[in-house]
Every structure is written in C-alpha cells, then in structure tokens.
C-alpha cells in the first residue's frame with residue numbers, strides 16, 4: 001500500500017484531523033452530538049478519507065494510536081466549542097478492534113475526560129458489530145462493561161450490516177445502536193420501514209437509544225422520526241466538517 005509507510009510519520013507530523021459530523025434530535029432537530037471522523041491532511045494528496053488508509057493503519061498497528069488521537073482532539077474541540085458558546089451535548093468516537101482490545105481502554109477514557117474537567121456523559125464510544133463477533137474471548141465484552149460502569153455510553157455502530165446476533169445485544173451493556181445507512185437508504189420502502197420499526201421497538205425495550213445514520217432526504221427524516229428513532233445523522237443534517245466549520249454550522253442550526 002502506497003500510504004502504508006507514511007502513516008507513522010504522518011502521526012508524528014500531526015497530519016490527522018478530527019472532523020465532526022452533527023447529530024440532531026429526530027423530533028426537535030436540536031443539536032444532540034457529533035461523530036468524530038478522522039481525515040488525513042496529506043502534504044501532497046490533500047484530504048484523504050479513512051476508507052483509503054484505515055486498513056493500512058490497522059496493518060501497521062497504528063489504528064489504535066489514531067483512535068486515541070481522535071479521542072483527544074475530539075474532546076479538545078468539544079471544550080473549545082462549549083467555551084465559544086455552542087451547546088454541544090457530547091461527542092462520539094470510533095473504537096477499532098485494536099482499541100477495544102486494549103485492557104487499559106476504560107482507564108484511558110476516564111483519564112482523558114477527567115484531565116479536561118469533562119464528564120462521562122460527554123462521551124460515546126462507537127464499536128462495530130464485526131469487532132464483537134470476531135473477538136474470540138469475552139475481553140471486548142468485559143471492556144465494554146467497564147466502560148459502561150464508568151458512565152460512558154457504548155453504541156453499536158453499523159447495526160444491521162449482518163453480524164450482530166440478538167444474543168450479542170442481550171449480553172452487552174450497550175447504551176444504543178446506530179442503524180446503518182444500508183437500512184436507511186431504501187426508505188421510503190415499506191419493508192425497510194417495518195425492519196426499522198421493529199429494531200426501534202426492540203431497542204426501546206432493552207433501554208437503548210437509536211441513531212439513524214445516512215439520512216439524506218426530508219422524507220427519510222420524517223419517517224424515521226415517526227418510527228421513534230431518537231437521533232439522526234446524515235448529509236441532510238450536515239456533512240463531516242472541520243471544528244471551525246462545525247462551529248459556524250452550529251450557530252446557524254437553530
């Protein structure tokens with residue numbers, strides 16, 4: 001991979017940026033949070049999206065370092081935005097398999113939060129369905145339980161892409177699920193809507209919240225709000241953007 005050998009240097013040179021995609025309450029459209037998404041500001045290639053380099057970073061054993069950098073930068077940006085008067089309730093960060101298999105992850109999260117005088121409710125950790133299935137021991141499950149015990153929400157990302165069994169959901173201390181874009185994009189379509197409704201009902205009875213991802217049209221927004229999804233994220237609301245642009249977006253959002 002052409003970029004493989006450059007990732008370590010790029011970390012040292014601080015070329016990875018923490019972009020933010022807004023999440024709003026489905027009913028009120030008030031700002032509910034944001035997902036932190038990594039972008040590589042490459043010196044010659046410009047902005048490189050994660051699809052291009054995440055696999056290489058994982059192979060190089062550097063994805064955990066990137067995740068931790070996004071956590072740190074995301075929390076810095078949360079503090080800065082609040083100091084600037086933006087009422088951003090929380091941020092969500094992505095945890096790769098390597099990150100979730102770090103036995104010290106709960107302590108690291110707590111340290112990052114308390115060193116900034118933030119609280120556990122300010123952070124959501126997104127974990128992929130596939131991470132949980134692929135882990136052979138129950139280490140990931142125990143780490144998730146310890147994160148939840150600390151009061152930090154753990155959300156199951158890309159839900160509906162075919163990995164998580166219902167027994168996984170019953171065994172984990174998850175605060176919520178994120179319905180994958182592949183479930184949302186067929187809407188309006190009665191069969192897709194039936195599945196979303198059923199998943200919302202199931203999540204509710206397990207005490208979990210539901211984020212609908214990939215909302216691109218007003219019609220999808222209205223339909224998923226009517227089905228009881230708590231939060232929405234997608235290009236209709238806002239694309240991933242730099243903190244400075246997120247600031248401007250948030251000022252205009254209400």
Ligand code: G
Pocket residue numbers: 036037038049050051054063066067070094095096240
């Ligand atoms: O932002 P974009 O839609 O291009 O992201 C593509 C994929 O990269 C998403 O599935 C997202 O989960 C993943 N991703 C984005 N940022 C991070 C990150 O900081 N850490 C990890 N592990 N994955 C990320």
Ligand code: G
Pocket residue numbers: 021037094157158181213214215216233234235236240
């Ligand atoms: O971590 P996760 O796989 O959920 O990352 C979300 C990905 O989806 C990011 O790469 C983001 O850029 C992308 N994305 C977010 N909203 C939309 C949308 O409305 N439409 C499309 N096509 N992609 C989206």
Ligand code: MN
Pocket residue numbers: 035094126157
């Ligand atoms: Mn995510």
Ligand code: NA
Pocket residue numbers: 157158159178180181213
């Ligand atoms: Na997702």
